[in-house]
Amino acid sequence: MFNAITHSQIYVLDQDEALDFYVGKLGLEVNADVNMGFMRWLTVSVPGHPERQILLETPGGPTMSAETAQQVRELVTKGATGGTLIFSTDDCRKTYETLLQRGVEFTDEPTERPYGIDCGLRDPFGNHLRFTQPKA
């Protein structure tokens, strides 16, 4: 029936600021950045993997009242909107050091788990991200 998950979405509060973070700091690539008129279609992906895109969307638009959009924005900043992104990496500790130097905010440092080594961070808006170095 299906072949793959191609897109997932997370809420960001400002798309330019999101670019500074996801591309500028995390090193993802812009996949699409299109002014559609009614919205800015902005997706990023891991370099070399355009088949898996993350849509960076701002809350709002015709289907969401201003009040609801405001509720969503406040929930994002409380870290309560889910949308956790989990990446895999070859070297968790090295990536952690690199990102730390770039000013990325970490919630938990690289820690051994049953499944490998992982750590957690926040984007500027409050979204929770993790990256895991799987057990060999």
Next chain:
Amino acid sequence: MSRAAEETNRRMLRARDAMDRAYGQPLDVPSLARIAHVSEAHFTRTFRATFGETPHRYLQRRRVERAMFLLRETDRSVTDICLQVGFASLGTFSRTFRDIVGQSPRAYRKEAVSAGVPTCFTMAWMRPSE
């Protein structure tokens, strides 16, 4: 107006992340307030308004949850666990633990270990709620 709420939430989240990370260390309102870039007077009130409980209570629950994990999964002494999760005194730890969990650390350990429940269930069901 709305920007202010977002900014405040984000700062409170930052302080809460610090509690999740550094629960084993002595944490006090002044240092958490500094992390959140707000005054001490505001911090407790604002944290409570944002997350529904005082920072002190949140920290207690976090510490107790970690203690429950260590009681179940290790054979470290109750005193060691007390200090490891950030309580300064065994008396405070035991009292807080019993208040939140409903039994003493020793009794909890005895019961939890003997049940033999798979860890995914214990993790989901054993976290103390408010």
